[in-house]
Structure formats: structure tokens, C-alpha cells
Amino acid sequence: MRILSLRLIIALILGVTLVSLASSWSDVQDDKEALRRDLQYKAETFGESLASNAELYLASGDTGKLEQLVRRFSNRDHLLGIGIYDHDGSTLVMTRELGSLLSGAPEALSSALSHDRPETRFTRLRFRRVYLLAAPLHAPDKSIIGGIVIVYETGYIRTEIFRVWGRVFIRIAGQVLVIVAITLLIVRWSVAGPIARAAQWMKTLRTGRQVVQPPSKDLDFLLPLAREMAPLAESMQRARAAAEIEARLRNTNESLWTAQRLAEHVRSKLDGSSLFVVSNREPYVHNWQGNTITVTVPASGLVTAIEPILCACNGTWVAQGSGSADAETVDNHDRLQVPPDDPKYTLRRVWLSAAEEEGYYYGFANEGLWPLCHMAHTRPTFRASDWEFYNAVNERFADALVEEMAGERDPVVLIQDYHFALLPRMIKDRIPHARVAIFWHIPWPNPESFSICPWQRELLDGLLGADLIGFHVQAHCNNFLSTVDRVLEARVDWEHFSVKRNDHWSSVLPFPISVELTEDSSGLPLDHSFEEERSAIIGELGIDATFLGVGVDRVDYTKGIIERFQAVESFLERHPRYQGKFTFIQIGAPTRSNIPRYAEFQREVESEATRINDRFKRGKWRPIVFLNRQHSHKEVRRYYRAAHVCMVTSLHDGMNLVAKEYVAARSDDRGVLILSRFTGAARELRDALIVNPYDIQGTGQAIARALEMDVTEIVDRMRRMRKMVKEHNIYWWAASLIGELCELRLKR
Template sequence: MSSSLPKEIHEAQQIATDAMDGDKANGDFVDFNDKKTYLLAIPLHGEKSVVGSLMIVQNAGYIDSRLTEIWQNNLIRLFIQIFLIAIAVMLVIRWLIFKPIRNLAESLKSARTGNSASNKFLANSLLFQPLTKEISNIQRSLREARIAVSEEARVSLEKLDSPWTAERLKQFTKDILKDRTIVVVSNREPYIHTKNGNKIGYYFPASGMVTAIEPVMQATGGTWVAHGSGDADRLVVDKNDTIQVPPNDSKYTLKRVWLTEEEEQGYYYGFSNEALYPLCLMAHTRPIFSQEDYEQYKKVNRKFAQTILAEIKYLKKPIVFVQDFHFALLPRMIKNARPDATIGLFWHIPWVSAESFSICPQKKEILDGMLGADLIGFHTQLHCNNFIETVGRELESLIDFEQFTVTRNEHVSLIKPFPVGIAFSNNTEQVSVTEEEILGRKKLLKTLGIDTKYIGIGVDRLDYTKGILERIKGIELFLAKYPAFRGEVTFIQIAPPSKSKIKKYQEFAQAVEQEVDRVNSQFGIKNWKPIVLIEKLHTHDELNQYYRIADLCLVTSLHDGMNLVAKEFVAARNDEKGVLILSQFTGAAKELKDALIVNPYSGEQTAEAIYTALNMSSSEQTKRMKKLRSSIRNNNIYRWSAEFLKTMVSRG
């Protein structure tokens, strides 16, 4: 063996020795400079014996590399096979299980919503064949029941004593509208989508207009055009800026219109809410008339007009239902472009006297814009009278006081009262308070830290027209005059923020908080304060919980077109208990005559009404509540919608 080989080779002499001793080749793997090396010793023969050995040295590192490569390739193949098998399994599950289940769900949804083509969703699967058969039976039963209900509704349409329901309204509109489509226009949208972390949610805004119109759209279908104000509104609409609502139970289309910050500031916060709103509501707040705001108001009305005209472009004799004071110019814009369109305008706030309205610098443009409508509705006859008087004073027109019509430029507008209601038709029978409701009441009051015998409730936007400060004054006078009730009664005031970008509303919110703190400091004792202020938006169901636990409800608006809180309180009281204290300056006071009617400017009257309510006998409460519930049941939102739509159709 060569002596010139490295030391590691000399250490492998045993391999060579074994080869010589055994007279056969001998090899093994050794580490050579940290590299795997293969040593092979071959015996060398002389004439008679083994005389030495030949050592062959070969780098064996490639073997490990090759093994590693083989393992890697095999693992990759294994992962690919697992992935392909998983995909195959998922596809099989999707086609054999998920798709049939989805089709079954669509079939049930279609059957529930009355889609006659619902059978196409039924799954053709052996696995779900028994379920499919049963769903087919359910569909058939639903169709038969729907046909029966429709026939019954059709027969009862002209019966005045028949209660108005969503189903009856749906059948009624189908009969009178034929194939005509309704497009509702409002500033406030019925569903506002917002971001909540990584999720998108939605809420129903605190708006009397939305509360009134939403049930109508659910019953009639069509399109609702409104300002998209939610920070996630753009994320959920399609390429046409539309979305089907209500979420998960589509009944109609919501089309959103986008406004710039400048447009919103001038049109909504400016002219609508700092000029027209205080002008029409006698709450002694001076209107602010800005020509710059009016230009934005006109610009936004024009933008909505263009959107609506695009929506009705291919519709024959469309019906456009315009909501409230945000769009006074809109009827004329649409009528000029589409004379065949039937346009209705409902003014949800009061209309003041001609003398009061005359201070508006843009009064002629506002009135002319409104008179583009074929039908103009207000809550009360007084508001209609005021409007007619205003038109007669400000515009050249022909007024028919017998028919209550205004003719201007050969176009006739009918002016008529339509007192708006709420979605209340069933739930009419007296129901005793259950143990569950008692526990719910205790839980709710415990959450608020309230432990008193009596509860009063007020639900209003933080709006200076709602008489919240006057209400607090009435509560203060009540506690001062009747100290026995201190610690015995708690007044809950739910007041979600409203129009908080307007300085007047910011100041009003601060004033309410200060007055609540003052009264609580004046009369509060350990573990009791007379007023609990909750500045948070609540859902309809949450408000119903408060209505049901209250012994009295305070509605003290300084001026209100209708006020639906009063009606919602009555609707929630299927136990026929509780007392409604209602301002004489609301439209609701004309209907709900069995409420305790007060002048909200008189704190003494409010205080006495609270005392009367808390001392009213159970039988007297029931007697009054029955009459109140009968009134709102007979004059609900479905009747209001039917009468308004019927009158609109008759105009064109």
C-alpha cells in the first residue's frame, strides 16, 4: 500500500488486511474529510500466495445525494397524489351532497317566496330522494295555500271591515298596478352596510319614513333609490350599484346613489336640515337659508332625477313615489322628462302656514318642484290646507277648493291627507304576561341598574323638535310636586344621535345630557336616579322590550308630522296595559284620542299626566289601550299604502 496516501487511508488498513487474509475483495464506507468514501481492497497474488492488496478509493457522496433526491421526488409525488385525491373527494362531496343540499335549500326558499319555477332547484339524487319527495309535497301544499289566501284576499279587497295585511296589500297592488313598476325615492336608505373589523354588517336606521315605507316595498316589490351612506355600502352592491334586500330574504331592489362630501354637506346637512326642516317644524329654531346650500340641493335632486330616469327608461307608465322634503324639486324634473310617469310625493313633516313659509327665499322653486307630482300627500288635513294656501299666495295657479287640486301649466296636482301608520295587523288578542317575559324584564332592568316599581319610556332621535328638554322639565316638576314617587319610578330616555355634523344638534345633545345630570343630581339618592339616558340606536325588537316593560310612554314632540313611536308603543302592548302620554302637536294626536294629550310646552301638564298615568287603574288602562290598538290596527301602514297607491293610479 502506498505510503503517500493520507492518514485516513492508513486507518483503513484493516480493510486491506481482511482482504489479504480472506483472499477475497473487501470493501466498506468510511468518512474521508467529512465526505462519504468507499474503500475497496482487492488481494494481489504472487506465484504461490497473496503478496499484497490493491486499495481503490471512490467518492461515495453522490449516493447520499441520489437518495435524498429519490426521497424528495417520492414525497412530492405523494403530496400531489394526496392533493388530487382530496380534490376528487371534495368534488364528489360537492356534487353528491353540497349541491343537492343547496338546491333543496333554494327550492324551499323559492317555494316560501312564491316562485312558481321552484321545482327546477330540486335535487336529482338517490341519496336525497326521500327528502326531495317530501319537499315536493311541501311545495305543493304551499302553492295551494298561497292560491287560497290570494283568492281570499281578492274577495276581501273591497270589504272595508276587512283588516289590511301585507298579503292583502300585495294582492291589492297586483290587481291595481297590473304590470306597472313602483320606484320609491328617499334620502335615507332602509339598510345601511357598515364595516365591523374584517366583517360587514348592516343596520336599520332610526327613521319614521323608513319605518313606514319598508313594509310597503316588501309587500309590493320594485326598486328603492336612496343615498348610499354606509362605509361598506359600495362593497356589497353589483356593477349597477344595486343590492337585493332585505338581506337573506330578498323582496325588492335597493339602488344606491353616491354623493360627494360637498354635495352631502350642502344638500342634506345644509338646505334640507338647516333650512326646510326648521322652516316646516314650529320648534322656534331659526332656519338658515344659504344660496350655496340650495345650489347643492338642486344639484343632488338633478342627480337623483337622472338615476330614476335611467331606471324607468324602458318602463311603460312607471310609478315614482317620492319621499319627504329632501326632494322637493324632483317631481318637476321627472315630470318634464317623462310626462307619462305617475308621480306621488309624500311630505312626512308638517307644512306650516303660508305666512311662515313665505320667509323662504326659494319658496317659488320649492312649490313649483312639488307641483310636478300628480299626488301630494300630507299627514293631516291642516297640513293640506296650509299647503294650498301657500300655493295660492306664492304661485300663479288655479286652485279648486272643492276637489283640493292645483292646476299649474296645464298639470293638475291633487292634495290629500294620508295619515301614515305602522305595520300592525295581527297580534290583536290580549295576551297575559308570561313567566319568561317577567324574567326578561328583570334581566333588562338589572342590566340598566334599575330597581323601581314604575318605568317610564321615551324614544326619540336627539332632535330639538322632539321636546326632550321639555319632557325632562315635566319629570322634574312631577318629582318636585309628588315626592312620594322618588325612588319609585325611573324614566328611560333612549336617544340615538341624529345629524351630529350640524352644530345645532351637537349643542342640543349637550343640553340634554346637562339637564339629565342636573335632575339626577337634584333628586337622585343612593342606588337610584330618576332618568337613565341611553344615547344608542336600538333595533325594533330591542325597543319592543322597553315598550313592554314600561308603565307609561312619553311622546312630547313640539311639532311632528305624525310620530310613529306613539303607535309602536301601542302595538307592542298586547297585554293591553300601559299609558300613552302624547303631545297635542303631533299628527298622531288626531287619531289616538285615548292617550293622555298634553301641551309639551307646559311642564305642569306633563307632570300631571305622569301622575295620572301612574295612578290609573288596570281596567282604565285596558279600556284605553283597546281603543288605541283598534285605531292603529284599522289605520295601519298597509291601508295607508293601498289608499295612496290607489289614488296615484287613479291620477294616471
């Protein structure tokens, strides 16, 4: 209670002081300005009178009368001195005290003579605060024949302000003493006593002893709280039991998937087995920042989906250690417990050399498999050395996984993406009883395109080591099965979408990945907050615009960014009324810049944006704003909320979660999504405006349709898309994938 009283007193002292100072500051400043204005007026009035006489004497060359004039007026209040100068700045007459402060003509006089106008300023002369007025003197023909300087001391203003502040502080001290005294009395009589009696009563309730409730007048305002304390423990137990029952029941109906429901579902499916997740990117990255280590969570839907499962079953995540301080945070076995604030599962880090990362990740995975699978008119590059590194790194991860799974009865392994096509076979050969799934996050091309790869047989055989192979959409599953059918000696069961090779069955099924949709919790009126967001962004970017479009992508040649810019250009050509009104904001995160094709594409995007802007821009309006840096989820969400139109125009994509992120962010049911037909998302978000990104004019027409669409239609479309994303969210994806894997019958 003493600490509470002390905090309350300190808070009151600070509050009263700050409020009083804030309210007094304006008054003090007004007093200061009033004193300054008074001095300026007095100096200007005096200067005009003195100058008219000085001009007569100076024109006649009567220096003696000038000296008499200066002496006669030199004894005014706060006047430091008067100086009269020739037209070239030479001193003619000057009072003694001013002469000790000025060694020559002041700068203000030079400025006054050169501009033929009076100059005034508050300044310092030899550490003395002064107000200086300098004015030209004219002959009857208006020519400048000299100048006059009048200097007033301003120290009295500072002294007067100090007196005012002194009175303010005395007043504040009095207010603080009175308020603190009253507060202490109130705390002692009305708070401390009732709290002490209530605390004693709660203690007896907690220990289970019978006690008579104090009278209501004793507990005063704490009575409602006191009445709830007795049944609190029992209520919490009942609530906990009900929550566990509800979580189990939710797995049997169509209620929405949440992190809690996902954890409960997977825990029951695993039935005591351990889960092992493999990905190139790790869920937590440790970096040095100065002399301290900071931890960050990469922006990834995968972390959102998988982490609740690993937390629920105390699983293990195997990933490449990429942070500058990663090695300092692991134990002797390259493990650490995460999340950092509440450890619940194991992160196992695998270390790669710079050469291995260059060959495995940048080389084979991203210069070979990435363009091969996306068919975006960039020639894949396959090098034997990159293939060797790809094999070696997959082996490295297999070694780490086998080490982590030692002694496990029925381990479950979930491998992520095209970086580990060989890993399923390596795991299955070493631990045949493990359940292995791999999810391929990018498209799978047709057999003719995939045949470009010199090691197609090895990649397919590696993937078919998995019990379950997942893609985003059925079309990619079909392409994969067709490729296997053409390349390998294997039995393809098209009815059940599975492949039998070397007496092992692999199921090939679609699992469209998604995002988490949470309702807006800002508490602000939706229309109001979204409009404010838009205005704030326009102000920050320094542009004039009425309508905003947004695109969010890595600067990758598969994303159709240049075609998108050209569609904006076509739109503005065909609909000139939107020139000066519509601005498209492209958020482009730099990526893989050490790969020549990516560095070249970065320059192409910047050049195209500049060309279109140079063609159309006027005043503060620009048709395209290219923000070429990394943005956090929070920053990107602001642009989603502000944009009238979101353009996702990938030339080829597995899913493209930007489309679903935009839908998830629009809790106001506004905004129009323009979506490429070549994305996986186009199969689900059918209320988007579906376009062919290669059709520049057609995509431009879609922008016009989006901006001119009736509000009712916009709301209807967005609500249907939000319902789809809400019901088939990221947790639903993870539950479907792992649930299907755990249901598969494995040959023992």
C-alpha cells in the same frame, strides 16, 4: 340512516358525558373541600398545641428546648416543617426541609405579626403546593415576642382528586357503552326498518303508482304520517288556489291589511306598471367589518311598508349609497338585487360627495327646511351654496330615475320626504306620462312661517310637479294649499283639495302613516312576561324603582325632551310620594351631531338630566336615566313593554311613530300614553292623555294621572288605541297612498 345513527350516538355520548360530569363535579368539589377543611383543622389544632409550648421556651430564651420541641413534632403526616422566628422575623429554629424552601420569613408571618392574628393560606413554595399557617407568639403580658410557621404539603389532596376523577371517567365510559349499545338496537329494530318501508311507500305515492299500504304493525308509530302523505299534493294545490282567491276577496272588504294583502292590492292597481321609490335612506346598507362585508337593514317603518310592494312588482328603489362597502356590492350600473337572501327587486344607489351631502342634507334640508317646517323656535339657516347643492342632488336623483325608467310605458314614482321637493317637477318635465307622488313626512307650516324661505316659489313649483302630494294630517294639507294660494299663480280647489298650475292638477291629501302591529308570540303569560321585563331592566340599569316611564326620540330640539324632563321634575315636586319610586328612562339616539345646534342641544339635554338627578336622587334611585346611544327596535320594544307610562311630547311633529310603536308593543293592554297635541298621532290616538308640552305643570299632572288611573280605564283606552293602529297599520298607509295615485286621472 347511518348519519342519523351517528348523530344520535354522538349526541348521546355528549349528553351522558356532560350530565355525568356535571353531577360528579359537585361531588368531587365536596371531596376536595372536605380534605382541605380536614387539613386546616389538623393544622390549627396542632398549631395551638405547639404555640403554647413554644411561647414558654421563647419567653425564657431557651433556644435548645425550642429545637427539641420542633424536632419532636416534625415527623407528622404531610408536615413539611416548622419554623420559629423572633419578633422581628429573624429565624430562631427551623426544620431542615422547610429551610430549603424558605429563604426568609414568609409574607404570611409578617401579616400575622403586624395584625396580631393567625394567617392561613394555600400557596406554593418553590413550585410545591402547600398549606401554610403563621401565628404570633406572646409573652405572659400578651406582647408579641415572636412567631411560628407550620407548613403542610397538599399534593396528596391533588392526588386523591385525580383518583376520584379516574373512578368517575370509568363509570361514565361504562354508562356510555351500555346506552349506545341499547340505542343502536332500538334504532335498528324500531326506527330504521319502519322508516325504510315508509320511504318506499311515499316514493310510490309521489310517482302516482298504485301500491298497497303496508300493514299498520309494519309502519308502527309512522302510520299517522303515512296516512297523510297520499292526499298531501292535492291538499296543497287546493290551499294555494284558496289563498289566491281569499287575497283577491280581501281587497273588497274591511279585513286587516298585511304585507301579502298589500302586495296583491298594489299589483292589481299597477296593472303591469313598474314602481320606482325614491328616498334619501337606502333599505339595505353594506359595511366593512374587518375583512368581511355585512349587510344591515335600517330601523324604518318605510322599509316595512314599501318593500312588500317592490317585491311583488319587481320594482326599483333609488337611494343614496351610504355604507362603507356599498360601492363594492353594486354592478357597473350601480345596481344590485335585494333582499340579499331572496332577491326580488332592484336597489339603485346614487353617490354623493362629502361636500354635496354636507350642503344638500345637513345644510339645506336639515338646517333650513327642518326647523322651518317644525316651528320649534330654532332659526332656519339658508345659504345660497346649500341651495345649489340641493338643486344639484335633486338633479342627480332625477338623472338616475330617468335612466331606470327608460322604456317604461306607465311608470309609477313614489318620492319620500323633504329631501326631494324639486324632484317631482324634474321627473314630470322629462317623463310627462309618469305617475308621480311625494309624501312629506314632516309638518307643513303656515304661509307666514314658510315665507321665510328665500326659495319658497321654487320649492312649491317643484312639489306641484307631482300628481299626488301626501301629508300626515289634514291640517298640513290646508297649510300647504294656503301657502300655494298666497305665493304662486295657481288655482286652488278647496272642495277637492287640489291645485292646478301650468295646466297640471296636483291632489293634496292626508295619509297618516302608521306601524305594524303584531300580537305577542312569546308564549309566556302576558302579565308575567311584562313584569319580568320590567324587573330585568331595573336590574340592568342598577336603579331602584317601582314605576317606569319611557321616552324614545332622536336627540332633536323638536322632540320636547328638555320640557319632558322638567315635567318629571314638576311631577316629583307636587307628588313627593313618588320620589324614590318613579324613574323616567329617556332613550335618546344621537343625530346630526355635526350641525352646531344639535351638538349644543345634546349638551343641554345632558345638563338638564344631571341637574334634576342631583336635586332628587338618593341611594340607587334616580328620577331620570338618559341612555344616549342607538337602540335597535328589539331593544326599544323591551322598554315599551316595561314602562307604565310613555311620554311623546314633541313641540311639533308630522306624526311621531313612537306613540304608535308603544301602543303596538302593549299586547297586555296596559300602559298609558301621554301625547303632545302638536303631533299628528294626537288626531288618531284620542285615548292618550293629550297635553301641551309647553305647559310643564300640566304635563307633570298628566304623569300623576297616568300612574293613578284605574286599571279598567287603562285597559279600555289601550284596547281602543290598539284597534285603531291594527286597522290602520303601515300596510294600510301604503295601500291608500299608492291606490290613490293609481286611481288619479292623468291628462295625456
